[in-house]
Amino acid sequence: MSSHSVENVDPSNVRLWDYDDHGHDFIGTRSIGFWLYMMSDAMIFAGLFAAHGVYVHNFAGGFTAKEVIHPLNALWPTLFILTSVLIYGFGMVALKKGSRSGVINALLLSFILGVGFLFMEWREFSELAAMGAVPQVSGFLSDFWVIVLTHAAHVFFGLLWMAVMIVQIARNGFSQNNVYRLLNLKIFWHFQAVIWVCVFTFVYLMGGI
Amino acid sequence: MLVDLQGPWSPIFGRLGLLLDVHYNNPVIFFAFQLVVVGGAIALFWLTCANRWGWLWREWLTTVDHKKIGVMYVLVGLVMLFRGFFDALMIRTQQAIAVGPDSPGVLGAAHGYLPPYHFDQVFTAHGMIMILLAVTPMLVGLMNIVVPIQIGARDMAYPYLNALGLWLTAVAAALVMIALFVGDFSHAGWVGLTPLTELPYSPGVGVDYYIWSIQIGSIGTTLGAVNLIATIIKMRAPGMTWGRLPIFSWTTLASNIIALTSFPVLGVALALLTFDRYIGTHFFTADLGGNLMMYTNLFWIWGHPEVYFVVLPAFGFLSEIIPVFSEKPIFGYVTMVLASMAIGLVSWTVWLHHFFTMGASPGVNSYFSIATMLVGIPTGVKVFNWAFTMYRGRLRFPTPMLWAMGSLFLLITGGTTGMMLSVPAINYLVHNSVFVIAHFHNMFLLIAYATFGAVTFWWPKVFGFKLDEKLGKLFFWFFTAGTLFVFIPMYTLGFMGMTRRLDYVSHTSWQPLLLLELFGIALYSLSVVFFLAQLAVSIRDREKNRVTGPDAWGTSRSLEWATHCPPPFYNFAVTPVVHDRDEWAWRREHGLISLVPDRYLDVHMPKNTAVPLLIGALSLFFGFAMIWRIWWLAGVSLLAIIVVIIIRSFDKDTDYIIPAADIERMEAEILNRGAADETSDAPIGGGAGGALASPRKRDGD
Numbered sequence: 001m002s003s004h005s006v007e008n009v010d011p012s013n014v015r016l017w018d019y020d021d022h023g024h025d026f027i028g029t030r031s032i033g034f035w036l037y038m039m040s041d042a043m044i045f046a047g048l049f050a051a052h053g054v055y056v057h058n059f060a061g062g063f064t065a066k067e068v069i070h071p072l073n074a075l076w077p078t079l080f081i082l083t084s085v086l087i088y089g090f091g092m093v094a095l096k097k098g099s100r101s102g103v104i105n106a107l108l109l110s111f112i113l114g115v116g117f118l119f120m121e122w123r124e125f126s127e128l129a130a131m132g133a134v135p136q137v138s139g140f141l142s143d144f145w146v147i148v149l150t151h152a153a154h155v156f157f158g159l160l161w162m163a164v165m166i167v168q169i170a171r172n173g174f175s176q177n178n179v180y181r182l183l184n185l186k187i188f189w190h191f192q193a194v195i196w197v198c199v200f201t202f203v204y205l206m207g208g209i
Numbered sequence: 210m211l212v213d214l215q216g217p218w219s220p221i222f223g224r225l226g227l228l229l230d231v232h233y234n235n236p237v238i239f240f241a242f243q244l245v246v247v248g249g250a251i252a253l254f255w256l257t258c259a260n261r262w263g264w265l266w267r268e269w270l271t272t273v274d275h276k277k278i279g280v281m282y283v284l285v286g287l288v289m290l291f292r293g294f295f296d297a298l299m300i301r302t303q304q305a306i307a308v309g310p311d312s313p314g315v316l317g318a319a320h321g322y323l324p325p326y327h328f329d330q331v332f333t334a335h336g337m338i339m340i341l342l343a344v345t346p347m348l349v350g351l352m353n354i355v356v357p358i359q360i361g362a363r364d365m366a367y368p369y370l371n372a373l374g375l376w377l378t379a380v381a382a383a384l385v386m387i388a389l390f391v392g393d394f395s396h397a398g399w400v401g402l403t404p405l406t407e408l409p410y411s412p413g414v415g416v417d418y419y420i421w422s423i424q425i426g427s428i429g430t431t432l433g434a435v436n437l438i439a440t441i442i443k444m445r446a447p448g449m450t451w452g453r454l455p456i457f458s459w460t461t462l463a464s465n466i467i468a469l470t471s472f473p474v475l476g477v478a479l480a481l482l483t484f485d486r487y488i489g490t491h492f493f494t495a496d497l498g499g500n501l502m503m504y505t506n507l508f509w510i511w512g513h514p515e516v517y518f519v520v521l522p523a524f525g526f527l528s529e530i531i532p533v534f535s536e537k538p539i540f541g542y543v544t545m546v547l548a549s550m551a552i553g554l555v556s557w558t559v560w561l562h563h564f565f566t567m568g569a570s571p572g573v574n575s576y577f578s579i580a581t582m583l584v585g586i587p588t589g590v591k592v593f594n595w596a597f598t599m600y601r602g603r604l605r606f607p608t609p610m611l612w613a614m615g616s617l618f619l620l621i622t623g624g625t626t627g628m629m630l631s632v633p634a635i636n637y638l639v640h641n642s643v644f645v646i647a648h649f650h651n652m653f654l655l656i657a658y659a660t661f662g663a664v665t666f667w668w669p670k671v672f673g674f675k676l677d678e679k680l681g682k683l684f685f686w687f688f689t690a691g692t693l694f695v696f697i698p699m700y701t702l703g704f705m706g707m708t709r710r711l712d713y714v715s716h717t718s719w720q721p722l723l724l725l726e727l728f729g730i731a732l733y734s735l736s737v738v739f740f741l742a743q744l745a746v747s748i749r750d751r752e753k754n755r756v757t758g759p760d761a762w763g764t765s766r767s768l769e770w771a772t773h774c775p776p777p778f779y780n781f782a783v784t785p786v787v788h789d790r791d792e793w794a795w796r797r798e799h800g801l802i803s804l805v806p807d808r809y810l811d812v813h814m815p816k817n818t819a820v821p822l823l824i825g826a827l828s829l830f831f832g833f834a835m836i837w838r839i840w841w842l843a844g845v846s847l848l849a850i851i852v853v854i855i856i857r858s859f860d861k862d863t864d865y866i867i868p869a870a871d872i873e874r875m876e877a878e879i880l881n882r883g884a885a886d887e888t889s890d891a892p893i894g895g896g897a898g899g900a901l902a903s904p905r906k907r908d909g910d
Contacts, residue, residue: 009788009789011799011800011801014788014799014801015786016785016786016796016801016803016806017781017782017783017784017785017786017806017807018446018447018783018784018785018786019783019806019807019808019810024813025443028443029366029439029443029444032439032442032443033366033367033370033435033436033439036434036435036438036439036469037435039469039470040431040434040435040469040470040472040473041473043469043470043471043473043474044473044474044476044477046474047473047474047476047477047478047507047510048477050507051477051481051492051503051507054500054503055492055498055500055503058491058498058499058500059498060491060496060497060498062497134210135484135488135489135490135491136488136489136490136491137491137497138491138497138498139491139492139494139497139498139499139500140498142484142490142491142492142498143492145490146481146484146490160851164855164858168858168859171859172861175861177858177861181858
C-alpha cells in the first residue's frame with residue numbers, strides 16, 4: 001500500500017466523475033482575480049511610499065516641502081474623492097435593489113466628482129510648474145510629482161472605466177459581465193480613496209506641517 | 210519637460226537617425242543576423258508550402274487553450290535559452306583568449322575579439338535573457354500546462370488574460386532580439402547599475418531597450434500570476450481539498466504569490482529610472498537629491514523574491530518526478546507545503562545580502578545575514594523529504610529522474626556556497642567575484658536541470674509520445690560534464706580573486722582554469738546538439754514512441770495522468786472527483802483506471818480570440834516607439850490598446866457550449882484510435898495498459 005489516503009473511501013462504491021453540473025461561480029472568480037490585481041497595485045504604491053521615505057528631505061537646495069505642499073489645498077480634492085466613493089457605494093445599494101437608473105445616476109455623480117478631483121490636482125500642479133517647482137529640480141520634487149500623479153493616473157483610468165460602465169449598463173442592464181465589472185470597479189474606486197488617504201497623510205500633512 | 214538628447218532626433222522618426230552612424234561590420238552580429246533570417250525564412254517557407262497559415266492562426270495564435278499557451282511559453286523560453294547560451298559562449302571565449310598583455314586582439318578589440326562596450330552588452334543580455342526570458346517563460350509555461358490538469362480544471366480561471374500574458378512575454382523577447390540588430394543593448398549589467406544607466410553615462414538606446422522589454426514582460430508575468438493563483442483557489446475539482454493539492458500546484462501557488470507581490474516593485478524601480486532618463490527627474494542620479502542605492506534596494510526587493518519565484522516551481526518538479534520513479538508517495542507532504550510557503554515568506558526579508566558592501570551598519574547586515582541563513586531550514590527540509598521519498602523506494606532512473614538527481618546535487622552545492630555567502634565577513638571578501646557568479650549559476654542550473662526533467666517527464670502527457678531515452682541520457686551526461694568543467698574552475702577563480710564582468714584578464718596564471726571553462730562550454734555545446742537530435746529523433750519516431758493509455762510512466766501519481774495523452778482541449782470528458790492526495794495512484798491501486806464515465810455532460814469552453822495577439826502587437830509598437838522616442842507612434846499605440854480593450858469589453862460572444870453528444874463522439878474517437886493502436890503496436894506506456902486510450906498526435910498539440 002504505497003498510496004496515502006487521507007480518508008477511507010470504499011473503492012467498490014465510489015464516484016469517479018462529477019455528474020452534477022455545479023455551474024461556475026463566475027462573479028466570484030472574477031472578483032478574486034481583481035483582488036489579486038489590487039494586491040499588485042498596492043505593491044506599486046508600497047514601492048513609491050518607500051521611495052518617499054528616502055526622498056522626503058532631498059531638497060538639493062531648491063524648494064522645501066513647506067514651500068510647495070499646502071495641506072489645505074489638498075483638503076478639497078480629499079473631500080471630492082471621498083464623496084465620490086460614498087456615492088459609488090449608494091450606486092451599489094441601487095444595484096442590490098436592481099435599479100438601473102439608480103446605478104447610472106450614482107455613477108454619473110461619482111464620475112463628475114472624480115473629474116473635479118482631477119481638475120483640482122491639475123490646478124495645483126500647474127501652479128507648481130508656474131513657480132518653477134518642476135520634478136527636474138530635486139529628488140524631493142521628483143518624488144512628490146510622481147507619487148501624486150501616479151495616483152492621479154489611477155483615478156483617470158478609474159473614470160474611464162466608469163464612463164464605459166455607464167454606457168454598458170444603459171445598453172445591457174445588469175448582465176453577469178456588467179455586475180462583476182461594477183463590483184470590481186467598486187474595489188478599484190475604494191482603493192483609490194484609501195491610497196489618497198495615505199497620500200494626504202504621509203505626503204501632504206506630514207510634509208506641509 | 211523632456212530631456213536634451215545627444216545625437217539626432219526628429220518628430221517623425223524619433224532617434225532612429227542614430228542608426229545612420231552605425232556600421233554593421235561585426236561578423237558576430239552578422240552571424241546572429243543570418244541565423245535569425247535563415248531560421249525565419251525556413252519557418253515562413255514551411256508555413257506557406259505546407260499551407261499552414263490558417264492552422265497557425267486558428268490553433269496557436271488566437272488560442273486560449275492553456276496547454277497550447279503553455280507550449281508557446283516554453284518555446285519562447287527555449288529560443289531565448291539558445292540566445293542566452295550563445296552569449297555565454299562568447300563570454301567564455303573572450304575570457305579564455307584575452308588573458309595577459311601579450312594576448313592577441315582582433316575585430317577592433319585590444320585583446321580577444323570583443324571590445325569592452327560590446328562585451329558589456331553581451332553579459333548584460335546574457336543575464337537578463339536567461340533569468341527573465343528563458344527560465345521564467347519555461348517555468349510559467351509548464352505551470353500553465355500542468356496546473357489546470359493537475360487540479361482537474363478545464364482551463365485557467367481567465368483564458369483570455371492567459372493569452373495576453375503570453376503575448377506580452379513574447380513582446381519582451383522580441384524587443385531584446387530587435388536590440389541585437391537595431392541599435393544596441395544595455396551595457397550596465399542585468400541589474401542595471403545606477404548611475405551608469407542614467408542618460409549622461411548611457412546616452413544611447415541600449416538601456417531603454419532593457420527598461421521597456423523588462424517592463425512589458427513583467428506586466429505579462431504579473432497577469433500570469435493573478436491567473437494561476439485564482440485558478441488554484443477557484444478551479445479545483447470536487448474533492449481536491451487543500452490537503453490533497455499536489456506539491457507542484459502548491460509550489461506554483463507560493464511562487465506566484467511571490468511574483469504578484471514582487472514584480473510591481475521592479476516596475477516601480479524601472480519606471481523611476483525611466484522618468485530619470487526621459488524627463489530628467491532625480492531619483493537615481495548622483496546629484497540634486499538623487500539616491501542611487503535606492504535603485505539597488507528596489508531592484509533587489511524584487512530580485513531576491515524573483516530568485517525564489519523561479520526556484521520554487523523547480524522544487525515542485527522534483528516533488529512530482531521523484532515519487533513517480535521511487536513508486537512511493539512524497540515523504541512529509543505537510544512539511545513540504547509548509548516549507549514552500551516559508552521559502553516564499555523568507556524571500557521578502559533577505560534582499561540586502563546582494564549588497565552587504567553597501568556599508569549598512571553591522572546591525573542591518575547581521576539581520577539580513579541571519580534571515581538568509583534561515584532559508585536553509587525549509588530548503589533542508591525539502592532535501593531530506595526527497596531523500597526519504599527515495600529511501601527504500603523502487604527506484605528507476607529514466608531521463609527525468611536523472612535530471613532530478615542532478616538538480617538535487619546542484620541544490621546541495623549551490624546551497625552550501627550560498628550559506629558561505631550569507632556570512633557578511635566572507636561576503637566582503639568575495640563580493641562581485643566569480644565565486645558569486647559560480648554560486649548563482651549553480652542555483653539557476655538546478656532550475657534548468659529540474660526544468661529539463663519536467664519537460665521530459667510531461668512531454669508524453671502533452672504530445673502523446675515519449676522523448677528518446679538514449680539521446681536524452683547523452684544530453685544529460687554531456688550537460689553535466691559541462692557544468693562541472695565550467696563551474697568548478699569558476700569557484701576556484703573566485704577564491705583566487707577574479708572579479709566578474711572582465712573583458713580582459715590581467716593574470717596569466719588564471720589562463721589554465723579559464724581554458725578549462727572553455728572546454729566545459731564546448732561540452733555544453735555538444736549537449737545542445739544532443740538535445741536537438743533528441744527532439745528531432747523523437748518527433749521522427751513519434752509513432753513508435755507513442756504512449757498507450759493515460760499513464761505514460763506506468764507509476765504516475767497525480768491527477769494529470771487521469772486523462773488522455775495528449776488531453777483533449779477540454780481536458781476531462783467529465784470533471785473528475787478526487788479521493789486522495791495521489792489520485793491516479795489511488796485509482797490504479799483500486800483498479801479504477803477506466804476513463805469512460807457513465808454519461809457525458811455539456812462542456813462550457815471559452816472561444817478563441819485574436820484580441821490578446823493584437824494587444825501584444827500594439828505593445829511591441831509602443832515599446833519600440835518609447836525606446837526610440839517616437840512620441841506619435843507611442844501615443845497612437847497606447848490609445849489603440851485602450852480602445853481595443855474597451856471594444857472587447859462590449860463583446861458578449863466569448864464562450865460556447867459543446868453538447869454532451871459531441872464530447873461522447875470525440876471521446877469515442879480517441880478510445881477507438883487507442884484500440885486500433887493496440888492491435889498493431891505493443892503498449893509502451895506501461896502500468897495502465899492499452900485498453901484505454903492512445904490518441905494520435907493531433908495537429909496543434
